[in-house]
Amino acid sequence: MNLIDFSASALSLLPPVVALSLAIITRRVLVSLGVGILLGAFLLGDFHIGQSLLYVFNKVKDVFIADGGINTWNMSIVSFLLLLGMMTALLTLSGGTHAFAEWAQVRVKSKRGSKLLAAFLGVFIFVDDYFNSLAVGSIARPVTDRFKVSRAKLAYILDSTAAPMCVVMPASSWGAYIMTIVSGILVSHGITEYSPLGAYIRLVPMNYYAIFALLMVFVVAWFQMDIGPMRQHELNAEQGVGFDSDSSMKDLSEELDIQESDHGKVSDLIMPIVMLIIATVSAMIYTGKTAMLADGKPFTVLGAFENTDVGTSLVFGGLIGLVVALYTVLKQRLETKAISHTLWIGAKSMFGAIVILVFAWTIGSVISDMKTGAYMSSLVQGNIDPHWLPAILFVLSGLMAFSTGTSWGTFGIMLPIAGDMAGTADVALMLPMLASVLAGSVFGDHCSPISDTTILSSTGARCHHIDHVATQLPYALVTAAVSLIGYIVLGLTDSSVIAFSATAVSFVVACFVMISISRSKMAAQSAIAR
Numbered sequence: 297m298n299l300i301d302f303s304a305s306a307l308s309l310l311p312p313v314v315a316l317s318l319a320i321i322t323r324r325v326l327v328s329l330g331v332g333i334l335l336g337a338f339l340l341g342d343f344h345i346g347q348s349l350l351y352v353f354n355k356v357k358d359v360f361i362a363d364g365g366i367n368t369w370n371m372s373i374v375s376f377l378l379l380l381g382m383m384t385a386l387l388t389l390s391g392g393t394h395a396f397a398e399w400a401q402v403r404v405k406s407k408r409g410s411k412l413l414a415a416f417l418g419v420f421i422f423v424d425d426y427f428n429s430l431a432v433g434s435i436a437r438p439v440t441d442r443f444k445v446s447r448a449k450l451a452y453i454l455d456s457t458a459a460p461m462c463v464v465m466p467a468s469s470w471g472a473y474i475m476t477i478v479s480g481i482l483v484s485h486g487i488t489e490y491s492p493l494g495a496y497i498r499l500v501p502m503n504y505y506a507i508f509a510l511l512m513v514f515v516v517a518w519f520q521m522d523i524g525p526m527r528q529h530e531l532n533a534e535q536g537v538g539f540d541s542d543s544s545m546k547d548l549s550e551e552l553d554i555q556e557s558d559h560g561k562v563s564d565l566i567m568p569i570v571m572l573i574i575a576t577v578s579a580m581i582y583t584g585k586t587a588m589l590a591d592g593k594p595f596t597v598l599g600a601f602e603n604t605d606v607g608t609s610l611v612f613g614g615l616i617g618l619v620v621a622l623y624t625v626l627k628q629r630l631e632t633k634a635i636s637h638t639l640w641i642g643a644k645s646m647f648g649a650i651v652i653l654v655f656a657w658t659i660g661s662v663i664s665d666m667k668t669g670a671y672m673s674s675l676v677q678g679n680i681d682p683h684w685l686p687a688i689l690f691v692l693s694g695l696m697a698f699s700t701g702t703s704w705g706t707f708g709i710m711l712p713i714a715g716d717m718a719g720t721a722d723v724a725l726m727l728p729m730l731a732s733v734l735a736g737s738v739f740g741d742h743c744s745p746i747s748d749t750t751i752l753s754s755t756g757a758r759c760h761h762i763d764h765v766a767t768q769l770p771y772a773l774v775t776a777a778v779s780l781i782g783y784i785v786l787g788l789t790d791s792s793v794i795a796f797s798a799t800a801v802s803f804v805v806a807c808f809v810m811i812s813i814s815r816s817k818m819a820a821q822s823a824i825a826r
Contacts, residue, residue: 302671312659315332326652329652336662336663337349359658374653376426376607385638385639393438413439414439419457447529450757464507502728508778509772572614572620575617579613580609583608584602684784685717687787706740707734714729779799783795
């Protein structure tokens with residue numbers, strides 16, 4: 297099928313814009329994504345119904361089958377979701393989740409403490425963003441529920457500690473991917489003064505959005521800074537409302553009648569999660585080592601992470617976690633029928649997220665064929681003062697990631713473009729421009745309703761997806777605004793110290809204003825209640 301080239305047309309923006317608008321207006325994600333997919337197909341097929349429908353069929357097929365074989369990456373993520381769903385259900389059946397909630401209630405003394413627990417777990421589990429959102433969600437959700445923290449707040453904590461943490465850690469799937477792209481950029485421009493790892497380390501303190509998004513989580517958790525729609529969700533949670541507003545988002549024990557064991561221990565929750573982490577990291581190192589040896593490269597731990605097979609590692613880790621969770625229920629001699637029923641419940645609990653992911657992957661492929669990224673990158677071409685490029689690339693990368701729902705895809709498109717622009721305009725701006733792309737990509741992905749990371753954060757918190765998008769957006773926009781100030785200063789001064797200081801000052805001022813607004817509204821509502 298010959299597709300129409302939209303790389304130079306603003307029409308390339310139409311499918312993602314329509315899908316995003318409908319998702320926000322109607323709150324029906326699948327319908328909105330479906331409309332975006334069909335619209336893109338009809339545009340690419342020049343409105344020939346037969347060709348357009350055939351195109352959609354092929355794109356959906358590509359989600360499962362690619363290059364004549366199974367699409368291993370997509371199916372690895374689907375398998376990991378199913379394994380994690382089953383493991384989470386077994387943690388409930390074993391009584392481990394309830395035991396941990398009881399244990400944490402004694403040691404975690406407050407609502408603030410439960411949110412900080414979730415935030416710290418999100419920071420420390422940084423191997424992969426998918427793993428972060430789902431694993432931390434399963435651990436923290438019982439505790440935050442006990443202290444009446446809204447599911448929307450938990451989803452925000454999960455999302456804001458997943459990608460932002462992964463993107464600043466070299467020993468993560470994100471770090472490995474980014475270093476691979478940066479390595480090619482350095483070689484193509486003959487830059488030898490630092491290695492890919494050295495460049496990555498230098499990029500971290502200039503990734504203002506990731507750093508201040510992480511700090512924002514702790515400010516929100518500590519100061520009860522509820523702004524925008526988040527305030528209503530927190531008020532509802534205080535009254536016990538919102539934990540079961542969507543039947544697919546209830547606790548597993550409530551949703552389909554999992555009978556929790558009365559003999560569960562905290563270790564029944566902790567051990568499967570710990571083994572899941574150990575097995576995943578070990579598999580990442582092993583698969584990376586195997587790839588390096590196959591290429592004749594000497595083994596290093598960082599090199600292993602650069603060459604790892606993330607999908608296979610996640611599935612292996614999920615299997616080990618599931619086996620350990622299965623052991624925790626078998627040792628209690630629970631009925632086989634109850635165990636098999638629970639495994640089915642756990643797998644079924646992930647079906648909704650999997651369907652959304654399939655639609656998100658499909659529209660991502662449609663957007664790629666529409667050349668949305670190529671059109672948006674062309675907008676920066678022309679007579680632009682190089683000192684404004686970091687700020688411009690931050691905004692453009694944010695818009696691209698928001699429209700396409702993928703930070704990794706945006707990295708792949710925009711990092712080489714930023715490298716070429718810096719090489720042509722001012723090589724001294726190479727690292728600032730690369731950092732601004734990384735930050736903008738995470739920002740756009742953070743806000744996008746069609747982002748798989750956003751979807752999985754909703755899944756991990758068992759929160760309605762559009763509720764999560766709407767409540768997270770004000771915090772993300774404020775963080776993006778202070779980051780933009782930093783990139784403007786960085787471009788104009790060529791000083792990362794001055795730029796970071798300007799960003800930090802802007803962040804403190806913004807937080808002070810937001811806290812003041814939040815407290816004044818809280819006082820007003822208390823007065824009305826009295």
